[in-house]
Amino acid sequence: MDLDVETGTVGDASLLSLRGEIDVYTAPRLRQAIIDLVEGGATRIVVDMEKVDFLDSTGLGVLVGGLKRVRVKDGSLSIVTTQDKILKIFDITGLSRVFDIHPSVDAAVAAE
Amino acid sequence: MSDAAVAGPEVDDTELELAFPPRPEYVRMARHTVAALARLHDAADEVVDDLKLAVSEACTNAVSTNARGGGDPVRVTVAVTDGSLLVDVANAGPGIDPSLLEHDPELDSEEFTFERGLSLPLIRGLVDHLEILPGEPNGSVVRMRLALAEGQPE
Numbered sequence A: 001m002d003l004d005v006e007t008g009t010v011g012d013a014s015l016l017s018l019r020g021e022i023d024v025y026t027a028p029r030l031r032q033a034i035i036d037l038v039e040g041g042a043t044r045i046v047v048d049m050e051k052v053d054f055l056d057s058t059g060l061g062v063l064v065g066g067l068k069r070v071r072v073k074d075g076s077l078s079i080v081t082t083q084d085k086i087l088k089i090f091d092i093t094g095l096s097r098v099f100d101i102h103p104s105v106d107a108a109v110a111a112e
Numbered sequence B: 001m002s003d004a005a006v007a008g009p010e011v012d013d014t015e016l017e018l019a020f021p022p023r024p025e026y027v028r029m030a031r032h033t034v035a036a037l038a039r040l041h042d043a044a045d046e047v048v049d050d051l052k053l054a055v056s057e058a059c060t061n062a063v064s065t066n067a068r069g070g071g072d073p074v075r076v077t078v079a080v081t082d083g084s085l086l087v088d089v090a091n092a093g094p095g096i097d098p099s100l101l102e103h104d105p106e107l108d109s110e111e112f113t114f115e116r117g118l119s120l121p122l123i124r125g126l127v128d129h130l131e132i133l134p135g136e137p138n139g140s141v142v143r144m145r146l147a148l149a150e151g152q153p154e
Helices: A029-041 A057-071 A084-092 A105-110 B026-041 B045-070 B097-100 B117-125
Strands: A003-010 A015-023 A044-055 A076-080 B014-020 B074-081 B086-093 B130-136 B142-147
Touching: A003 A029, A015 A029, A015 A057, A015 A105, A029 A044, A029 A057, A044 A057, A044 A084, A044 A105, A044 B045, A057 A076, A057 B045, A076 A105, A084 B045, A084 B117, B014 B026, B014 B142, B026 B045, B026 B074, B026 B086, B045 B074, B045 B117, B045 B142, B117 B142
Parallel strands: A015 A044, A044 A076
Antiparallel strands: A003 A015, B014 B074, B074 B086, B086 B142, B130 B142
C-alpha cells in the first residue's frame, strides 16, 4: 500500500484524509499537500490519520513542519486517530504534547 | 534472558540478509520483509508494528548516509535467538555518532528544532535493546533486539 492524500473541507477547516503508509518515500507528498493548503489560504487543517497503516519520523517531521506553517498565521493543525500504534509514536516522541489529537474528525472540528 | 542474546548473532542463527540500493522507495520493502520474518515466528502484532518502525527508521538513516556517500547498498541482517529478533542495519557512510544514543530530542513546542532528530529516540523507545557498533570496513551498524512475545524480556 502506498499513500493516498485527499483534500477536502469540513466546517471551516481544511481536511487532509490520509490512507496508507507515510515514510521517507511518501512523506514528500504529504508535505506538498500541506504546503498547497497553506498557500491556498488555509489556516485550520485537520489531518485524518485513521486509515494510516504506518507513520515514521519523516512523516512526523512533515506534520511538525505543517504545524509551524499554520502557527505563524495563528492557525492550527490537528490530528485525528484512535489507533494505538499511531498514538504510541506521538507518545514516544513527546509530540502528543505538541499536537491536538482527536478521536474523530467531528471532534477535531468542534474543538477550537 | 542471558547476555549472550545481546552479544551478537551466531552465523547459524541468521535467517535473513538483505542488500538494497540506498533509495527511499526501497525502505518499505525492507520493513515489510523483516516483518514477514517476524510473523513467520508468530511475533505478536504489537511487536511486528514496533519492528517495522524501528527497521524503517534505521534503514532511512542508512539510505540517507549511503546516498550521500558512494551509493553503497544498505545491508540488513536478521537473526532469531532465544525468543528475540536481532536486527543489524549497516550503513557504509561516516556512520552515526554513538553519543546520539544519549540524546533526548528538545521538545520545545515553539521552536521545533528537532525535526530530523526524532529517529534514534524513536528506535530507542520501540526496541528492547539498541547498540551502535562500528561497521566493517567502515560506517556503522545499528543493532536492535526485540522479543518476539509482547512485553519486556528480563
